[in-house]
Amino acid sequence: MARTARALTTDVCAFLFAVGFSVLSADAVLRGRDLSDGWLLVDQATGAVACLSVFLRRRWPVILALVLLVAGTRSHFVTGATLVALFTVATHRPPRTTAWVAAVVLAPLPFFLVQRPDPADPRTSSALVFFALVAGAIGWGLFVRSRRQLIASLRDRAERAAVEGRRQAREDIAREMHDVLAHRLSLLSVHAGALEFNPGAPPAEVQRAAGVIRDSAHQALEDLREIIDVLRADGDAVGQPQPVLTDLERLARESRTAGMRVALRQNVADPAAAPPLAGRTAYRVVQEGLTNARKHAPDEPVTVTVSGGPGDGLTVEIHNPAPGAAPEQAVPGAGMGLIGLRERTGLAGGRLEHTLTREDFRLTAWLPWPASA
Template identity: 55%
Template sequence: MNRAGPEYRWLLPSAVVAPELPGDRPEGRAPRRTVRDWVVDTCAFLCAALIGVLAADAMNQASDYPEPLQAIDQLVGALACCAVWLRRRWPVPLAAVLVAVTTVAPVASGALLVALFSLAVHRPLKPAVALVGTAAVASAVLQPVVRPDPHTSLLANAITGTVMVLLSTGWGMLVRARRQLVVALRERAVRAEAEAALRAENAQRLAREAIAREMHDVLAHRLTLLSVHAGALEFRPDAPPAEVARAAGVIRDSAHEALQDLRQIIGVLRSPDEGAEDRPQPTLATLDALVAESREAGMKVTLDSRIGDPDGVPAATGRNAYRIAQEALTNARKHAPGAEVTVTVNGRPGDGLTVEVRNPAPVGDVPKVPGSGQGLIGLTERATLAGGRLEHGRTPGGGFEVRAWLPWPS
């Protein structure tokens, strides 16, 4: 039997590793007997004694044996029955000894049958059971020759003994197979529970990451508008009233939109039923509104969309493209204020959808805007999960470029 350790057994196919049973221990070591074990061992002892008594009575009636020989048979039968109590600790040696004893002393036949049954239960088929079982069959054939029964033919005695040996061994093998099946099913159930727990934990982790990414993509755009325009009001207190009013309007609208987006995400977290009344998710068709909103906030944005029908883009692909453009515009607003940003969208079914956002190097000093640096990481994860890819980096002129490719099934 394969003795793979328990920490590695689950990695091997069930057809290769047979489950180890509690009784599969080296010779000389046995588990502590339970109440059930005591009951089973007592029944085994009584069965061995009953078969031994019947065999002794048949031998005594079959021929006139001397009294010393009858006494020796009875003593050997009693010792063989008592040896049954050792079948858990030394199953192989006990069965081997009883095979030899039964050849010359039929009164030990009951103990031999019990020992063969126990051997088949507690040891694998090879090599112990096969060797001892073969010897037991040979003993069943030789026994009528050594101790003949005048009332029964030699062939009948040999066939009867062989059938009894095979039945006892086969019954033990059947019990062992059933126990192995129970152990395997129990291990499989434990493994299934562990795998289910891991899958649930992984699903929760992915859900948390998706929610965190969505919150960042949604709220970062709105809060950046708040930060930029609030900073402008702080550093330019003497700005014209019209510019102050426009900045205040952008702040108000951005705060309102941020609250709406936050309420939408919290509604999804609370209950799926609340998500039915949420605002529709952005798609590629709403990219024009995003660019217009950025222009109203004071950005210089050029949109070059080469998609004939934005509504024909799959909803998931369009939403990912929208979020990528949204985050790229947010980064450009924070790190390159005043620079003209170019958004290019191109693609067709089968070739995929490409989104490029470029901005040149900013002119003058750039105000420090706090950020976590997780936006581009989240965009890369979003594109990868969608089956696409995202690249970003500095351009030769000191600007910045974000380029993403998303699959668009044909």
């Protein structure tokens, strides 16, 4: 309904322009011509019909323009409607059609100039002004058409960028959920499995495992709540601070509490000075490496080595021997951890490699650390 009202308003404005142009220019064009009252009345009636025909310009722009051009050879009051019709052709029809119509309109111009018309003759100036107006109407129509196409293209690109942004945001959130929850839930699985297969464990060990299960479950719920808050927030969500390089010791301590043998070797002079993006990505790499080791080689020691500095980049290496046999109660996984890590590392400007042999598993990541950071 809004577009119909706008189109009707535009058509009314085009009609008023056609009427106003024909009436206001009539005195200058018809001056000096010996026209009878009857012929003048016919000319005006023709012009009135032509002006009314602009309401049909959207349906038959080319036909209307050609008919008005023919009628304009005998009637001045058709000129305003002719300009509107030519503008419509240039605006709504393909450039090839516009060029063909423009060629028909401007074809008489070379023949007119070859005749060397008298510049003092009013008909000469009227003809030149007419051709100039025709060229202006077609040119303005082409400009409007190009502008509309540009706006439509920009709108389409903006919509596609918004869709791509939403897709990227969903992937980032999914990756974050995997990295965070997989670590917490694997701790739960390890301790729950220990209680299941060792029901006669000393009370102190049972109490310690139950405490780890409770703390891990609570932390998993907190992490999940934080991610849901981000999904619900319209602006920047306020939640827990993102992990940095200095949090690796806490991460290793959590894994040791779960019964893993983790050796953390940090060869970084000032971990707190690491770029936030590199530190956060390094944390997620170590987190995923420990989770994988806990799933697939729960009884093997894990060595985590972090080294580097400004200008050299940050190198993270997680190494653990391959298990002798697959664990009976292996923690299931989605199989997307390393894929997500590779994407995360690539987005941070780094690279990720992993190798699996019969002897060991090695996960290595390199992240940029600019010298000026």
